[in-house]
Amino acid sequence: MTEPIIQMQNIEKHFGSVIALAGVSVDIFPGECHCLLGDNGAGKSTFIKTMSGVHKPTHGDILFEGRPMHFADPRDAISAGIATVHQHLAMIPLMSVSRNFFMGNEPVKKIGPLTLFDHDYANRVTMEEMRKMGINLRGPDQAVGTLSGGERQTVAIARAVHFGAKVLILDEPTSALGVRQTANVLATIDKVRKQGIAVVFITHNVRHAMAVGDRFTVLNRGQTLGTAMKGEISPEELQDLMAGGQELAQLEGSLGGTV
Amino acid sequence: MTEPIIQMQNIEKHFGSVIALAGVSVDIFPGECHCLLGDNGAGKSTFIKTMSGVHKPTHGDILFEGRPMHFADPRDAISAGIATVHQHLAMIPLMSVSRNFFMGNEPVKKIGPLTLFDHDYANRVTMEEMRKMGINLRGPDQAVGTLSGGERQTVAIARAVHFGAKVLILDEPTSALGVRQTANVLATIDKVRKQGIAVVFITHNVRHAMAVGDRFTVLNRGQTLGTAMKGEISPEELQDLMAGGQELAQLEGSLGGTV
C-alpha cells in the first residue's frame, strides 16, 4: 500500500461557542477517491477547509507527504498542490472565464522590466481545457455570469485539474447538477483518480459515493465514525451510518427503498 | 379521476434573447405529488415561477380550478392558495423565525383604531408548528440565520403547509440536505399529499422522485417530453429521459448502476 499523501490527525475546530470538529482523523491516499459523507452540519465543509488552508485547526496536526504542514492561508495549500472546489462556488461571475480560470495562478510573461499577465496564454489554455471538458465557450472573455451552474462547476474542476493538483477536494459538486452534468462530474473524478491524484469527494448521495469512491468516511456531529474501504460496506449500511440509523427503516418502508 | 387544480397550457417564457420555456403544458391534480425533472437550465424553476406568479408567461394560459388566472405578483398566487418554497431559499436570515414564518401573511389584532401585528399569536403558532416538524427552537425570536440549511428548509415547508395551501410547490428542496433531512422532507411531502394538497416537487434525484411521485414530467431545453404516471415508467427509463439518453450507458458501465 502506498503512503498517504495527507494525514489529518485529531483535528478539532471551534467557532466561538460552536464546536464544529471534535477530533477527526482521516488519511488521504493518492490515486484514490475518498468520500466524505454525513449529515447537514456534520462538519464536512469545515474539515476540508482546514485541509485547504482556509481555516486553521484549533487542535490537531496535518501531515502532507509525511511532513507536518501549517497552511497560513489557501495560497500555501494551493502551492503545495491541494486544489479545492468549494461548496459555494469559487467563481467570480463578473469576471471572464479565462481570468477566473487562472485566478490566483496567473501566468506571467516578462516584457522588459515588467511582469505582465500573459493573456494570450491564459486564453488559449482556457479554451483548450474547456473544450476538453466538453464546453464550447463563445470566447475566453465571456463572463462566468453567463454560464449555467453546471458549466461553472465544470470550469472549477477543470481549473483544479489543470494546475496539476496532487489532491483535488470537491465539496458537494453534484448537489445542484442534473443527471447528465452529474455523470460528467463523476466521470471526471474517475479520470482524475486514474491519473494518480488523490480526490476528496463530499456528497449526500450514497449512489454518487458508491459510483466513484474507494474509501468512505462518515462524519457525525463533528466526529468520525471510522473509514471503510470499497466492498467492505453496502450502500444500505452506508446510508444507515449517515443518518445515524434512526427511523429510516420506517420511512423506507412507506417510501420504498433507499433515498 | 378528479379535476386538475391547475392547468398550465402551452406556457412560453422569454427573457430577452433567451427562450426559457417554449410551450409547456402540465396539469396538477389535488392529492398527488407531481415531480418535475430535467437537466440544469431546462426551465423547471422558470416554469414553477410562472405558476406562482413571480413571472408572467409570455404566452399561454393558466387555469386555476378551471378558471383562467392572471397573477399580477406572488401575493395573488399565495392568496389563491399556491405556496412555493423556492430553490434559493425564501427565508430572511436576519429576521426571527416567527417573523419569517408569517412574512407576507402577518396575523393582526385590532387594538382600538390600530391594526397591529399579533406577535403572541405568531410566536405561539411558530413554536407549535416547528415542534410538529421536529425542530425545537431556542425561542420564536431566534434569527433564521442561526438555523442550519435543513432547518431553514423545514421552516419554509412548515410555513407553506400551515397557510392551508391547496398547491405546494417545492423547488429542489432536498439538493443540499443530508440523508436524514431528506427523508424528513420526503415524509412531509407524503403527509401533505395525503391531506389532499397538490404537490409539485422538483428534483434531480430519480430516487427521490420515485419515492413520493405520482406523476412525472420531464422538461428538456424549455419543452416537455410528456407526463408519465407512477408505475408506467421505471427509474432507468426516467433517468434516460432526464439525461436525453446519450452516453449514459457507457458511463454507467464504468461506474456501475444509476447515478
Add this chain to the structure above:
Amino acid sequence: MAEAAQTTPAADERIKQISPLRKALIRPELGGMVGTVAVFTFFLLFAFDSGMFNSQGVMNWSIVSAQFMIIAVGACLLMIAGEFDLSVGSMIGFAGMMIAIFGVTLGWPIWIAIIVTFVLCTGIGALNGFIVIRTGLPSFIVTLAFLFILRGFTIYLPQIIERKTIIGGIKDVAEGDWLAPVFGGKILQGFFQWMGEAGLITTFTRGTRAGQPVVDGIPMLIVWAIVLIIFGHVLLTKTKFGNWIFAAGGDAEAARNSGVPVNRVKVLMFMMTAFCATVFAVCQVMEFGSAGADRGLLKEFEAIIAVVIGGALLTGGYGSVLGAALGALIFGVVQQGLFFAGVESSLFRVFLGVILLGAVILNTYIRRVITGER
C-alpha cells in the same frame, strides 16, 4: 444543528447555553444604550457645572438631538428597508425654500404653502424610490444625483425669482396661521410658567425677559421628534407593514417571492424619509423665519451616522427606530456637550469620527450574536 430533523431534539451538546440575562440584554438598541450611558457619564463627570445639566442646558441639547432624531427616523426606516437616501440634506434646503417661495413670494396662505410643500417633497421622495425600483440602480447613486439636482434648484429658483438666496419674512406671513404653530410653536407654556413661579426652574435675572422662566415651553420640534419616534417604532415592531420593511431590506427577492409588496414598501419608505426631511425644514423655517439655500448641508451624513450608531445595518434588514433615536441623542449630546465642556470646537469632528467607529464595532458584535451572521 445536526439535531435539525429529529422528532425529539435534545439540547445540542455542540453549543454552549446562553444565559437569560445575556439574552435579555442582547437587542439591537443595546449599542445605543451603552453609548448613551457612556456619553452621559462622561459629560456628568467633565461638564457638570458648565450649565449643561440645568434646565436651559438640557433644553439646548434636547433640541439639537430632536433635530437629528427627526431625520434619523426616516433614514432608519429606509435603511432597514434596504436603501438609503443621500438627498436628505438637499431636500431640507429645498423644502424650506419652497415654503418661502409659496408663502412669501407668491403670497399663498402659509398653511397652503406647507401642505403643498409636503406633497411636493414626498412626491420627489416617491420619484427617488420609483427610479430605484424600476432601474435597479443602487440608491446611493440615484439619491446622489438628487442631492445635486435639488440643491441646484434650491439655489437657482430663489435667485431668478427673488434675486436672493435667502428669503425671509416668513414669520410675518405666518402670523395667525392655524398650521404654522404646529411646526413652530411651543407647548406646555403655562406649566413652565408655573414651574418658574414656583421656583422649580430658574428665571431670568437680567435682560428683557427678567422674571420669566429660562425655559418657557417645549418646542414643537421636540414634540415632532417624539411623535415620529413612536410612530416609527410602532410601525416597525408592531405592525404587519413593519415586518415587510424588515423583509424588503433583508432579501428583496425572497420577500417578493413570499408575497411582500417590496416595491411599494421601498417607495413608501423613500416618501417617509422625504416627509421627515420636510418636517425638519418646516420646523426650521417656522422657528427662524427664513429659508436659505445652504440649509441642510451634510445632514444626510448626520442622519446616516445617527442611524448607524443606533445599530442599524447599512445594507438593510436590521435595525431599530429606538436605536436610531438613541444614536441621534448621542450625536446631539456630544456635539453640544463639547461646547459646554469648552473643548476646541473644530475637534468635534474628530470625536464624532471616533465615536462612530467605536459604536459600529460594538453594534456589529451585538448583531452577530443576535442573528448568527458570520
Add this chain to the structure above:
Amino acid sequence: MAEAAQTTPAADERIKQISPLRKALIRPELGGMVGTVAVFTFFLLFAFDSGMFNSQGVMNWSIVSAQFMIIAVGACLLMIAGEFDLSVGSMIGFAGMMIAIFGVTLGWPIWIAIIVTFVLCTGIGALNGFIVIRTGLPSFIVTLAFLFILRGFTIYLPQIIERKTIIGGIKDVAEGDWLAPVFGGKILQGFFQWMGEAGLITTFTRGTRAGQPVVDGIPMLIVWAIVLIIFGHVLLTKTKFGNWIFAAGGDAEAARNSGVPVNRVKVLMFMMTAFCATVFAVCQVMEFGSAGADRGLLKEFEAIIAVVIGGALLTGGYGSVLGAALGALIFGVVQQGLFFAGVESSLFRVFLGVILLGAVILNTYIRRVITGER
C-alpha cells in the same frame, strides 16, 4: 445552457447570436466614450466661440479634468477591489496642511516634508484598509469616520499652531528644491515657446510676459494624471495583481479560497487611493503655494461620480481605469464648459445630477450585456 456538459456542443438554439460589431463595441468604457462624444459635440455646438477651444481654454478644462482624473484613478481601483473611500476629500486637505506645517511652520526642507507627507497619508490609507479588513465593517462607515477625523485635524492643527486656517508661503520655501518641481513645475516649456514664436498659439500682448505664449508648458498635474492612468490601466488589465483586484471585488470569499491575498489587495488599494489624494494635494500646494482647511471639500463624491460615470460598479468587481478617466474628463469638461457657455452656475449641479443618472443607466445596460448579470 443545457448544452453544458455535452462533448460536442452545438450552437444553442435558445440564444440569439451576437453580432461581432456589437461584441467589439460592448466594453466597460463604452458608456464613458459615448458620454465624451456627446459632451464634446454639445459644447462644440454651443460654446465654440466662447474661448473654450482656444489654447488657454483647452488648458483650463484639461487641468480641471486632470485633477479629477488623479483622484478618480485611485477611487476606481479601490471601487473595483470592492471598497470605497469617502475620506478622499479630507485627505486632500489634510495632506496639503501637513506639507505646509512641516515645510513652513517646522521649516523642514520641502522634499522631506513631501516625502513624510506621502508616508503619513498612505499610512492613514493603510489604517483605513486595515480597519475595514479586520472588523469587516463596510468601508462606507469606516471612511466616513475618517472623513470627519481628518477634516477635524486639518482645521484644528493650523489653528493651534499658527492661529489661522490657511498657511501660505510654501512657494518661497520650495524655491530651489529638487522635488517640488516634480509636482508644481511644467514641462515642454521650450516647445510651447517655439509654438508661440511660430504663431501656432497666441502670445501675451502686454504686461511682464508680453511675447510669451499664453500657454507656456504642460503642468506636472497633467503629467501625473497621465502617468497614473497608464499605471492604473496596465496594473488592472495587464498584470496578475489586476486580476486579484477584480477577484477581490467580485467575491472576496471566493477569491480568498482560490489563493488570492484579498486583504493585501484591499489594503494596497486603500493606500493607492490615499497616494492619489496626496499627489493631488501636493500638486495643488506646489502650484498655489498655500494650504487651506477648505481644500478638497466634497472631492470624494466627485471622484466616485467620475468613476461611476466611467462604468465601474459601485459594489465592486467591475470597471475600468480608462472609463474612470473618461468620466473625469466628462466631469471636468461639463463643469468648465458650462462656465464658458455662460450657464447660470447653480444649474451646474442639476446638470451633474442628470448626467450621473443617465450615465449610470447606460452603463448598467452595457454591463448586463457583458456579464450576463440579472
Add this chain to the structure above:
Amino acid sequence: EGEKYILVSHAPDSDSWWNSIKNGIALAGEQMGVEVEYRNPPTGDLADMARIIEQAAASGPNGIITTLADPDILEGPIKAAVDSGVDVIIMNTGTADKAREVGALMYVGQPEYDAGYAAGLRAKGDGVGSFLCVNHYIVQPSSQERCQGFADGLGIELGTQMIDAGQDPAEIKNRVLAYLSSNPETDAVLTLGPTSADPTLLALEENGLAGDIYFGTFDLGGEIVKGIKSGVIEWGIDQQPFLQAYMPVVIMTNYHRYGVLPGNNMNSGPGFVTAEGLEKVEEFAGEYR
C-alpha cells in the same frame, strides 16, 4: 458698448450674502450696457476658484472682477489674466498692496483684518473685555481675520472664544446658547454675517441676554437691521457689497470706453451702521445693502 466682464467670488453657491453683489452687477450691467457674469466655486474650495479665474481669462472678457481670498493661490491666475490683456479689479477681500502686487487696476472693498481691528477698538472703548466670535465659515481665512482683528483690537488673545458654529441655523443658535451658558462672564458677541447673526439674535432672545450683551456683527441683512433698530445689536459693520460690485463694473466700463480711472483705491467699508439713520438700510437690506 457690450463689453463683457466676469465677477469671480470665493463663496460657495449657498452663501446668501453674495446676493447684493449679484444685484450690484446686474444693475451696473444694465445701466452701463455691458454684460456681467457671476461665477464661484460650488463648494467654496479656493483652489477651484483659481481654475475659474483661469477659465474666465480664457473666455476672453474685457475685464475680471475678483476677490483675493488667498493671495498665494490666486496670484498666479490673476497675473496670467492681466498678462493676457484682461484688466482686473480686486474687490471684497484683499488689500490695496496685494492688489497692486498682482497687477490689478485697483481695489474696492474692506480689508478684513483692519475692519475687525477697528471694531475691536470701538468695542474696547465701550468697555468690552471678553467676547464670543461666532464663526460660521471656519475654513474661510477672511472669517478668521475678522475675529483675529477684533481680538487684537480688544487687546486679548484669540482662543476658544472663536467657535466653529457650522452653517445650520439651529446648530448655530444652540452652540451660541451652549457657549454663553458655560461662559456666563462673556461681555460681547461678534457674528460674521447674516448666517450667524440671525440665529444668534434668536439665541439671545431665548436666553434673555438680548439687549443686555454687547452684540456687534459684520455685514447687513434683514434681521440684522431689525436687530440694530431694536437696540439688540450695537452696530453692524457695513462693507457695502453693492458698491464692491457696482463700482468696479462702472469704473472698468468707463476705463475701457474713455480711458478714465480713479487714482485711488476705494474702501467701501468699514462703515458702522447704528440705530441712527436706518431707513434706507432697512428698505434695501439683503438686496442692495
